Amino acid sequence: MRTYFIETWGCQMNQHDSELIAGQLREMGMMPDEAAETADLVILNTCSVREGPVQKIVSRIGRLEKLERPPAIGVCGCVAQQEGASLLKRSPRVGFVLGPGEIARVGEAVRAVAAGDRRVLTGFDAEREHNFQTIFRKSSTRGMVTVVEGCNEFCTFCVVPYTRGRELSRPMEDVLREVRFLADSGLKEVELLGQTINSYECPQTGADFAALLEAVAAVETLERVRFITSHPRHFNQRTIEVLARNPKVSRYLHLPFQSGSDEILKRMHRRYTQAEFLCLVRQIRNVVPDINLSTDVIVGFPGETEGDFAETLEVLKQVRFGQVFAFAYSPRPRTPAARYDLHVDDEIKKRRLHRLFELTEGISLALNEQLVGQVISVLIDGDSRRDPRHWQGRGEDNRVVNFPKTGHERVGDIVDVRIVRAGSHSLSGEATDSFISLPVHRATGGAA
Numbered sequence: 173m174r175t176y177f178i179e180t181w182g183c184q185m186n187q188h189d190s191e192l193i194a195g196q197l198r199e200m201g202m203m204p205d206e207a208a209e210t211a212d213l214v215i216l217n218t219c220s221v222r223e224g225p226v227q228k229i230v231s232r233i234g235r236l237e238k239l240e241r242p243p244a245i246g247v248c249g250c251v252a253q254q255e256g257a258s259l260l261k262r263s264p265r266v267g268f269v270l271g272p273g274e275i276a277r278v279g280e281a282v283r284a285v286a287a288g289d290r291r292v293l294t295g296f297d298a299e300r301e302h303n304f305q306t307i308f309r310k311s312s313t314r315g316m317v318t319v320v321e322g323c324n325e326f327c328t329f330c331v332v333p334y335t336r337g338r339e340l341s342r343p344m345e346d347v348l349r350e351v352r353f354l355a356d357s358g359l360k361e362v363e364l365l366g367q368t369i370n371s372y373e374c375p376q377t378g379a380d381f382a383a384l385l386e387a388v389a390a391v392e393t394l395e396r397v398r399f400i401t402s403h404p405r406h407f408n409q410r411t412i413e414v415l416a417r418n419p420k421v422s423r424y425l426h427l428p429f430q431s432g433s434d435e436i437l438k439r440m441h442r443r444y445t446q447a448e449f450l451c452l453v454r455q456i457r458n459v460v461p462d463i464n465l466s467t468d469v470i471v472g473f474p475g476e477t478e479g480d481f482a483e484t485l486e487v488l489k490q491v492r493f494g495q496v497f498a499f500a501y502s503p504r505p506r507t508p509a510a511r512y513d514l515h516v517d518d519e520i521k522k523r524r525l526h527r528l529f530e531l532t533e534g535i536s537l538a539l540n541e542q543l544v545g546q547v548i549s550v551l552i553d554g555d556s557r558r559d560p561r562h563w564q565g566r567g568e569d570n571r572v573v574n575f576p577k578t579g580h581e582r583v584g585d586i587v588d589v590r591i592v593r594a595g596s597h598s599l600s601g602e603a604t605d606s607f608i609s610l611p612v613h614r615a616t617g618g619a620a
Contacts, residue, residue, distance in 0.1 A: 173244060173286055176202050177211035181229065182219025184365055184400060185336075186249055188316040189275050190217045193248065194308035196278050208236065213267075213282065214243045218251035220331055223502035226251055233263050244285050246270060248278070250335035254505060257292045266290075272321075272336050273297055296322070296337035304350040313361065313553055313584050315354040319347055319384065320366030325403065327430075328441045328512075329470060331504040332367055339367075344374040344384055351388050360584060361396040361551060364388065369399050370406040382410035389420040395586065396551065398422040398570065404429065404452055405444045416459035423460065424494075424570035427453075428468035432487035433480035436473050439512070446487060453491050464539075464569035466495035471528060472521030473501045474512035481524050488531055494539055494571070495597075496532040500525055533596050540571070540594035547604060548573060550589045552581060563587075572598040 176197050180190045193215060194204065205211035214236055219225045229251055236245055244267045247259050253271035260266050267285035270278060273296035284291045302318070309315055322337040323330070351362055364385070366372060372381040389397050397420050404427060415421055431437050434445050456463060469484060488496065500521040503510035548567040556562035556574045563581060564574050567589075575589050581603065589601035 173212035173282065174202060175205040175211045176213045176215060177205045177208045177243075178215045178217060179208065179232070180217045181225050182217075182221065182249065184316060184363065185272075185318070185367065186217055186219055187310070188307075188318060188365060189249065189272060190215075191307050191310055191316070192275050193217065193278050195306040196276075197282070198308055199306055200279055200282065202282075208243065209239055210241075211243050213246060213285075215246040215248055215278075218247060218249035220250040220254045220335055220504065222499055223504070230262065233266065237263055237265050246278070246281060246285070248272075248275070250331065253294050253335040254331065256294055260290055260292065268292070269294065271295060276303075302342065302346070304353060309354075309359075311359075311553065313359060313551060314363060315359045315361070316363045316365055317347060317350050317354070318342065318366070319364045319381075319399075320369055320372050323367040324371070325368055326441060328439065328509040329473065329501065329504065329507060331507055334506045336367065339371065341372050341375055343376045344379050344387065345376070347384065348387055348391070351391050351394065355391050355393045358584070360394065360586070361398065362388065362394065364397065364399040366399075367401065368403045368406060370402045370408075370411060380408075380410065381406075382408065382414050385411065385414050385421065386418065389414070389418045394420065396420055396422055396568065398424060400426045402427050404449050405442075407452055407456075409455075412456055412459060415456070415463070422570060423462055423568050424464045424466070425456065426466045426468075429487060429491075430468060430470050431473060431476070431480065432484035433476070434483075436476055436480050439475060440470075440473065440509070446483065450487070450490060462569070464494040464571060465491060466497070467491075467493045469496060469498040469528065470501050471498055471524045472516035472518075474509060474516065475514040476501075476516055485528065485531060488528070488535070492535050492539060493532065494536060494569070496528070496536075498525060498528050498532070537594065537596045540596065540599055543571075543591045543599060544594050545591065547588050547590050548599070548601070550575070550587050550601075552583050552585050552587060554583050567599075573601055574598060575601045575603055578603050 178190050208214045218229050245265045246268045248270040252269045259269045268281035268291040271294035274293040277293050281291045320341050322339045323332045324339040326333050370381045429449050432446050550565040550573045552563045552565040556564040562574050562576050588604040591599050591601040593600040
């Protein structure tokens with residue numbers, strides 16, 4: 173097998189795992205193909221947080237089987253860990269199944285398939301390698317860095333502790349070595365990743381997430397630091413202080429609240445109340461008033477009444493998040509909530525989701541419209557998806573900004589852009605004369 177194609181579903185953790193996989197395949201001499209239809213190997217890096225993506229992956233395997241020249245298929249990610257050997261039975265073209273905890277063994281799996289064997293590699297190795305120098309980075313301006321793997325929260329709706337294992341923090345110095353490597357390579361922003369990142373604790377020194385965040389922001393040539401995902405009950409005053417005093421730390425924070433109802437939060441095993449969540453938001457905004465908050469919401473959790481849903485809407489009205497990621501509840505294997513009674517009808521879930529999005533779209537648009545006329549520092553990622561004559565980048569608050577090219581900028585520059593129009597999901601502007609031209613990126617990767 174000489175060529176590969178990777179399809180990725182799910183969160184930033186999965187996206188970064190795909191970069192790890194791509195790096196290892198390139199080390200073996202394989203090269204990326206432009207399409208699944210012509211690749212020798214197609215890797216499906218999967219997500220099982222919701223039911224829909226699992227069904228899509230099974231359907232995708234079926235379509236790949238029917239190609240004139242069907243490729244070998246590798247299934248990685250959370251569905252791989254969840255389904256294991258059963259995926260081999262679904263299709264003779266599935267050559268290996270590789271859980272998130274065994275990503276470092278993708279080379280072993282590919283060599284086995286090339287020799288006519290099939291492999292199932294699942295489980296969690298506490299001593300697993302993390303060779304960041306072989307990662308094939310997708311972006312030339314931003315790099316993702318894993319800080320915490322797995323999760324210990326065991327929210328009753330969530331499959332992550334079963335598919336990604338128990339929480340494991342990387343040594344702080346190991347994280348800093350990777351960040352320095354990225355900064356020295358020319359990347360200007362890093363995004364620290366963890367399923368519950370603010371529960372980080374260095375296994376060698378006991379340093380908490382606030383200490384790690386401060387140390388990462390101190391890397392001299394780095395311009396910006398982002399992190400995801402924070403759990404409300406682990407967000408402490410020290411982290412708030414780092415947010416407030418360090419301008420390198422992004423004015424963007426993803427803070428899932430999931431439900432506004434105390435009764436539903438209790439059934440979800442979230443271990444905070446609506447009042448405690450709102451108090452945390454006030455504390456953060458008191459010191460970082462311009463912060464752009466985003467969140468996750470689950471609609472139709474078992475037992476959710478119209479009153480419970482109304483409380484969720486009330487939280488959305490009070491907090492006014494910049495972005496809201498909302499989903500209808502679907503039961504996941506092995507989770508306690510899958511055994512709960514009082515299931516909410518699918519039609520009710522759909523209607524509630526529609527009402528929620530109607531509210532949040534209006535809030536997002538109103539917040540973005542407040543930025544019209546302001547000047548925002550934008551890190552250029554590349555061509556706009558809609559018009560190659562425009563650049564696309566992100567502001568310090570992670571909002572997407574598009575603006576016409578002037579011929580003076582290039583990818584990786586930080587440009588001051590005056591906002592002239594606002595939509596619900598992005599901003600449009602015009603470059604001013606002020607921008608920082610950054611050193612040309614020395615490649616650590618590219619498109620997977």
